[in-house]
Amino acid sequence: MTMFREKTMNAVTMDSDFGREKPVDRSPLEISLGHGTISQPGAAVAAVPAREEKMEKAAVPAELAGTPISERIGTLAREALPPVLGMLILLGIWYVATFKGGSIPGPGKTWDAAAVLFSDPFYRNGPNDQGIGWNVLSSLQRVGIGFGFAALVGIPLGFILGRSPFLSAMVNPIISLLRPVSPLAWLPIGLLVFQKADPAATYTIFICSIWPMIMNTAQGVQRVPQDYLNVARVLNLSEWKVVTKILFPAVLPYMLTGIRLSIGTAWLVIVAAEMLTGGVGIGFWVWDEWNNLKVEHIIIAIFVIGIVGLILEQMLILLAKKLTKESA
């Protein structure tokens, strides 16, 4: 009891240190301290987290340097808890919803199918029957090519539009008109022009991922602080130096946002485009499995598409952080 009380008092002192900015929160604790009672619910509740910390520290007295690690694990656990919980709830809902059977397979059945599927992701049995790995890779390849061309065209175009108010006023209405058009509406045009499914899908990716890059780059160029441009004017820098030393670094964060939006859209669109064009690709695979009525494979595909999209996004966020940190 005495130990407990001592710890509580410690905890209260800690807490009162902690809450110096909020005297109102502190007062009930002080009252409990003054009376020497620990039965006040407010005090007990407030003391609990601090006490736990104390005990954690006491548990590893030998290695004081080790305490930050245990704290780090603690924060990690606290941060990981909500997302893990969310996933578990999702799985739970899925499980309950499919418990009675029906056309949609439950988590267990899907897991089993996934285990089989991922045991050999890179097999080839002819053009229309390939492993899921190949399908994902060829979708990524299409996105990469289409997006690459879009970046090659869109980023310089964005720079030009940002630098020239006249051209920007000229092109903006066209962009406003075309941007809201679903990329899939372009697919027949692509098929007609290219006569082949594969370049048509790539072209669709090109069309849908070019807009965010043009618009973000142009906006970035327009928002380059006047101070920096004045520096360029006073130094009388060459246009090349202005672009490489001032415009490019200043626009980079905007450009990266454009790229991120573009990749996101491209990954959304590729699935739909491949459903229509066929061949090898995750979108086509989904459609194929629908025709085969392997619903568990469709669910696996949904997860795979989601995870790949997430990885792409995170990679670009990481890249943006790294680049802007270097240039900041």
Add this chain to the structure above:
Amino acid sequence: MEKFVQIEKIGQTFATKKGKFVALRDISLTIKQGEFISLIGHSGCGKSTLLNLIAGLTTPTIGVLLCDGREIAGPGPERAVVFQNHSLLPWLTCFENVYLAVERVFGEKESKQKLKERTAAAINLVGLDHASSKYPNEISGGMKQRVGIARALSMEPKVLLMDEPFGALDALTRAKLQDELMKICQATQATTVMVTHDVDEAVLLSDRIVMMTNGPAATIGEILEVNLPRPRHRLTLAHDPAYIGYRAAVLEFLYEKQAHVEKLAA
């Protein structure tokens, strides 16, 4: 070089939504080589507009500006500007910021080694050797402003233009940088035009103080010659009757002769 910078009857009018706004009218001024000029006046009197005209960042509506016998048609490195908010490029280190200017001015004639030496010398001049490889967001406001000064000086400009260079700094840092600037100007014999709203700064640093009337349609009200021997020391000057007299003259101009217009504007 009696007439190094000549400003001949210039006026500046801006087109605004409410019609024409006359910012400056009928300004004539000649600046001698090696002279230190301060432009002082209440805010909105067009001091910075005048400085931008000398810099060539804007062109006058009427009149003409000459520097070293040639018309000022646009900005150029022979008229270096120290901006109020330092305007360093955040993605370049202090060294690279200065090097950018050095490379532009001397890059065609000199070797890389020589350019680097020039850059290092300019940074050394403002006492920032230790911060040379740091990025602007890693150093204090006073240090940033010093890098801005180093960048301007590294170009060996004919005229050094400063737009309230110490306006954003605290009083102690400001005093320190003023002393350094005095030393640098003494050593380099730079022709300098500085915009300021600080009376002490103007008297301490200037050979002549150009006092401007209130805007709109501002012009030069009075020009005060500051005949204090150099080198000047702020502590000895604080009790110098001549210094106190100059200070009083500027204050009188700002708060008595130009005060009523301010009331009207407000």
